[in-house]
Amino acid sequence: MKKIIALFSLALFITSCSSNAQDTEFKKEALENVMTTTDNESITFQEIINKYKGQTVVIDVWASWCSDCIKGMPKVKTLQEQFPEATYLFISMDKNYDAWIKGIAKYEVKGEHYLTSDGMKGVFGKSIKLDWIPRYMVIDKEGKIALFKVIEADDNKLIETLKSLQ
Numbered sequence: 001m002k003k004i005i006a007l008f009s010l011a012l013f014i015t016s017c018s019s020n021a022q023d024t025e026f027k028k029e030a031l032e033n034v035m036t037t038t039d040n041e042s043i044t045f046q047e048i049i050n051k052y053k054g055q056t057v058v059i060d061v062w063a064s065w066c067s068d069c070i071k072g073m074p075k076v077k078t079l080q081e082q083f084p085e086a087t088y089l090f091i092s093m094d095k096n097y098d099a100w101i102k103g104i105a106k107y108e109v110k111g112e113h114y115l116t117s118d119g120m121k122g123v124f125g126k127s128i129k130l131d132w133i134p135r136y137m138v139i140d141k142e143g144k145i146a147l148f149k150v151i152e153a154d155d156n157k158l159i160e161t162l163k164s165l166q
Contacts, residue, residue, distance in 0.1 A: 023129075024145045030127035036115040038104070040097060045124065048089070048114055053143050056086045056165045060111075060153070061128075061135040063093040064103020069134045073107055075153035080110065083162045087112060093120045093133060140165055 031046040049057075060076060062069035080088055088111030094100035100115045116124050120133065128137070129149070138147035138161045147161040 023148050026145065027127040029123050033122075033124040033127070034117055035091070035124075036097060036117065038101065038113050043114065045114075048112075049139070049143055052087050052089065052112075052139070054141050056083075056141060056146075056162065057089050057139040058083070058086050058158075058162070059089045059091060059135075059137040059139065061091045061093065061130060061133050061137075062109075063133060064099055064107065065094065066133050068132075070107060072134050072153055073109065077110075079153045079158070079162075082159075083166075085166070086162060089114070091116060091124070093125070095119065138162060138165070 026045070026049070031044065031049070033045045034042050035045060035048065037043055058079070064070075076088070080086075090104075090109055090111050090113045092100045092103070092113065092115045094103060094115060097115060100113075103109070104113055116122060119125065120130055124130075128135075132151050134151060134153070136147070136150045136153060136155070136158055137145060138158065140146040146165060147157060150158045152158075
């Protein structure tokens, strides 16, 4: 009986660990998702990722209507000062182009900017398991996801990931 309990416990442990493993690549749906540039032109997420290949990229999924996102902006600016060599890619969940552009200016958001086409519950949001914004991710120089999810710009996992990629 002890062996059965031990084997069950081991199986449960392995299963729980593997379900917590973070994704290291974007799903096809995310890569094919069409976003909008600040020039109001269409671009796929794959094209965006390709643009920054060879660079460490911090992705900040946010929206100008999101109070937690706005409250977190000072932490993002501190992160940008701490790791100035990283590219900061802001993916907005704003509902329309004008609100998004005004939000970038109003909150003085410095970095690269793209607008999703279908919001938090859309294709991109679902493919990255988006359940909260702000949401931060890190992509390494090879284009792999080095950090899949944190919700604070001063999270130790985010800081340690960026330090390890310097």
